[in-house]
Each structure stands twice: as structure tokens, then as C-alpha cells.
Amino acid sequence: MTFSDWLRADRLPHIFCAGCGNGTVINCTLNAVDQAGLEKEETVFVSGIGCSSRAPGYIVTDSLHTTHGRALAFATGIKMANPALSVVVFTGDGDLAAIGGNHFIHACRRNIDLTVVCMNNMIYGMTGGQGSPTTPRMALSTTTPYGSAEPAFDLCELAIAAGANYVSRWTSYHVKELTRAILAGLRTPGLSFIEAMVQCPTNFGRRNRYRQPLDQVEYFKTHGMLVEKVRRLQEEGQEIPPETIVLGELARRNRPAMGVKT
Amino acid sequence: MKLVIDEKRCKGCNLCTMVCPYKIYKPGKKPNERGIVVPELDRPERCPNCRLQALYGRTLCGMCQMICPDQAISWVEEKPGEKKKVAIEF
Ligand SMILES: Cc1ncc(C[n+]2csc(CCOP(=O)(O)OP(=O)(O)O)c2C)c(N)n1
Ligand code: SF4
Ligand code: SF4
Ligand code: SF4
Ligand SMILES: [Mg+2]
Numbered sequence: 432m433t434f435s436d437w438l439r440a441d442r443l444p445h446i447f448c449a450g451c452g453n454g455t456v457i458n459c460t461l462n463a464v465d466q467a468g469l470e471k472e473e474t475v476f477v478s479g480i481g482c483s484s485r486a487p488g489y490i491v492t493d494s495l496h497t498t499h500g501r502a503l504a505f506a507t508g509i510k511m512a513n514p515a516l517s518v519v520v521f522t523g524d525g526d527l528a529a530i531g532g533n534h535f536i537h538a539c540r541r542n543i544d545l546t547v548v549c550m551n552n553m554i555y556g557m558t559g560g561q562g563s564p565t566t567p568r569m570a571l572s573t574t575t576p577y578g579s580a581e582p583a584f585d586l587c588e589l590a591i592a593a594g595a596n597y598v599s600r601w602t603s604y605h606v607k608e609l610t611r612a613i614l615a616g617l618r619t620p621g622l623s624f625i626e627a628m629v630q631c632p633t634n635f636g637r638r639n640r641y642r643q644p645l646d647q648v649e650y651f652k653t654h655g656m657l658v659e660k661v662r663r664l665q666e667e668g669q670e671i672p673p674e675t676i677v678l679g680e681l682a683r684r685n686r687p688a689m690g691v692k693t
Numbered sequence: 694m695k696l697v698i699d700e701k702r703c704k705g706c707n708l709c710t711m712v713c714p715y716k717i718y719k720p721g722k723k724p725n726e727r728g729i730v731v732p733e734l735d736r737p738e739r740c741p742n743c744r745l746q747a748l749y750g751r752t753l754c755g756m757c758q759m760i761c762p763d764q765a766i767s768w769v770e771e772k773p774g775e776k777k778k779v780a781i782e783f
Contacts, residue, residue: 433752435764443702444763450706454762462759606759632706644706
């Protein structure tokens with residue numbers, strides 16, 4: 432089997448805009464699920480509301496497209512009722528960290544055996560480009576027309592502080608690494624959080640100096656830095672270049688977990 | 694096998710042009726009947742998958758297929774009697 436066997440070909444092309452990074456993350460996730468050797472009948476995809484949350488609709492397995500922010504609450508229910516299932520959650524930065532922020536930290540605290548893939552486009556894509564908790568300082572959005580004045584959440588730091596067993600961050604440019612990280616997440620018991628930085632050419636890129644989808648992916652390519660290098664530079668007292676995206680495996684540990692397959 | 698872009702799925706984002714080590718994908722020039730400017734393929738037979746995918750039983754490289762957000766890139770068998778092009782690039 433390959434990743435494309437997990438796609439509902441009759442539903443394609445999907446509704447995402449041209450060059451939207453969400454489609455790439457779907458490919459990488461399905462590739463990881465395929466490599467993990469999961470069975471379609473024993474895998475469930477869960478999502479909330481947003482462009483990113485439409486992903487399960489293009490996958491052949493059973494899925495739940497739930498209410499905004501509540502994907503993790505529904506996924507918790509599925510996993511606790513039937514731990515034999517592999518449960519993968521697709522979510523967006525708004526879905527996960529704004530309206531769903533409390534579900535996020537408590538799912539990490541409980542360390543429920545889920546694999547959570549967050550497509551972080553740093554914006555509310557679906558509703559027309561409002562600022563989200565991950566919109567970077569000074570970035571333009573429809574609700575921050577003069578540039579966001581607020582500091583942004585670091586979703587990975589949040590997941591680590593709250594207790595997730597596995598945490599890593601990659602981008603839509605790093606397709607091989609992202610696939611490997613999701614595979615590692617699927618294989619780690621407890622909550623695995625994988626943040627995938629993605630381009631939203633329509634609502635983020637267009638307003639923030641990325642005229643073409645390629646331009647924002649180029650930014651991911653040039654500004655990503657492996658966590659090992661970031662730590663080394665910090666130890667040496669060197670400066671980390673501005674707008675660096677820290678990439679790689681940020682946590683892997685063995686806290687007590689719930690809902691693990693027996 | 695041969696490399697193809699599914700014109701019904703491609704949205705012309707050109708992300709594939711960024712990742713191929715052989716630079717097989719070039720930005721297209723004119724829109725198709727759906728109004729999409731699909732990339733052009735420059736000697737696609739150079740992709741190692743055309744020769745070796747069946748032999749190895751898995752996809753090699755695959756960067757273009759993975760990054761394509763619209764699941765438009767694949768390798769298909771030639772039709773019976775169709776001419777096969779072979780190219781090896783180092
Ligand atoms: C309870 C509720 N509040 C607000 C909305 C409107 N709404 C729909 S999607 C969305 C934000 C989505 O942002 P994100 O989760 O980042 O997804 P994206 O579209 O960026 O992938 C909002 C606020 C809603 N559907 N339900
Ligand atoms: S609005 Fe943004 S996130 Fe939504 S489909 Fe378009 S590019 Fe993707
Ligand atoms: S598989 Fe690799 S070499 Fe072949 S066309 Fe795609 S990117 Fe190029
Ligand atoms: S990445 Fe896919 S959708 Fe984008 S131009 Fe290439 S083939 Fe078309
Ligand atoms: Mg978003």
C-alpha cells in the first residue's frame with residue numbers, strides 16, 4: 432500500500448486554495464500511517480472546524496468532523512471507550528490553541544494516547560484571515576491591520592509544559608522529516624504532538640510579503656533551524672537570527688499515559 | 694513507468710518546481726481548459742522512479758509527490774505498445 436490508498440479519490444480535488452500547505456500535511460500523515468502498518472478499520476481521524484479540519488473528509492477511514500475547538504475532547508472519548516483504535520487528530524492553530532486551548536493542555540496533562548497533527552498557518556484561514564494565538568508579532572491580519580501587537584504562543588513549548596510524551600515541529604517544506612516525526616508520534620504511547628508550519632497563501636501569505644505560495648515555503652526552508660543547533664548557539668552565547676523556526680524533536684519521554692493499547 | 698501530472702487535480706501552485714533535484718518541473722506557460730497553468734515536464738524520464746520504482750518495489754525520492762498539496766503527481770504504467778523513453782542522469 433501507499434499513502435494514496437488512504438485517500439478518497441472520489442472527493443478530490445479538495446477545497447483547499449492553490450498552494451495551501453494543508454494538502455502536503457495530509458500526504459505526510461497518510462504516508463506515516465501507512466508506514467506504521469495501521470489497518471484502515473482500526474484507525475480514526477478526528478478534527479474540529481477550520482480549513483485544516485476538513486482533512487479527515489478526504490480519508491477513507493472512519494472519522495469525526497466535530498465542533499470548533501473540540502476535536503481533542505471527542506478524540507479522548509473515542510480513545511477511552513476503545514483503546515484498540517489508533518486515533519489521529521487534525522487541527523488548526525485557532526482550533527487547537529484559541530477556542531480549544533483548554534482541551535489542548537488537559538489532553539497533554541492526561542497524556543492520552545493520541546497523535547495530534549496541528550497545521551499551524553498562524554491565522555484563522557477559513558473565516559477570512561483573523562489573527563490567531565500563533566500570529567507572529569507585527570504580522571498583518573484582518574484583525575491586526577497595523578501588525579499584531581501581541582506575543583504569540585509556542586505550541587510545542589505549551590505541549591511540553593503540559594505533559595505530552597512526544598513533541599516535534601517541522602514545516603510543509605520538510606516533507607520527509609515531517610513524515611518521520613508523525614511516524615515516531617504514532618509509535619510513542621501517550622500524547623504525541625506534531626506541529627506542522629504551513630503556508631496559507633490566501634489569508635496569511637498575501638498580507639505578509641509572500642506573494643506566491645512558493646515564497647512562504649522558501650521562508651520555511653531558509654529560516655528553519657534544527658533544535659540541536661539552536662541549543663548549541665545558545666550555549667556558546669551566540670545570537671539566534673530573528674524569525675528562526677526551531678525544528679526537530681523537542682521532547683520524547685515516558686510519563687504515565689492513558690488509553691494506551693494493551 | 695512514466696511521470697504524470699493529473700490535470701484534473703493540479704492547481705498550478707508550482708511547489709513541485711522547488712523540490713525536484715533534477716529540475717524536471719518547469720512553471721507552465723498557458724492555462725489548460727480549467728484555467729490552470731500546469732507545470733511543464735522537462736524530460737521526465739530522468740526521474741529515477743520511471744526506471745526503478747517497479748524494481749525496488751517502492752517510491753524513490755518522491756519529494757514532488759509528497760509536497761504536491763493536490764495529490765496530482767504519480768507514476769503510471771505505459772500503455773501496451775506505447776514508446777518508453779529511458780534516460781539516466783548522474
Ligand atoms: C463555536 C464556533 N466559533 C467560531 C466559529 C467560526 N470559525 C470557524 S473556523 C474558525 C477558525 C479556524 O482557524 P484554524 O483552526 O486556525 O483553522 P484554519 O482555517 O486556519 O486551518 C472560526 C473562528 C465556529 N465555527 N464555531
Ligand atoms: S484559506 Fe488558507 S488555510 Fe484555508 S484553504 Fe485557503 S490557503 Fe488553505
Ligand atoms: S521523485 Fe524526485 S527526482 Fe523524481 S520527479 Fe519527483 S522530485 Fe524529481
Ligand atoms: S505541486 Fe502539484 S498542484 Fe502544485 S503545480 Fe505541482 S503538480 Fe500542480
Ligand atoms: Mg489556522
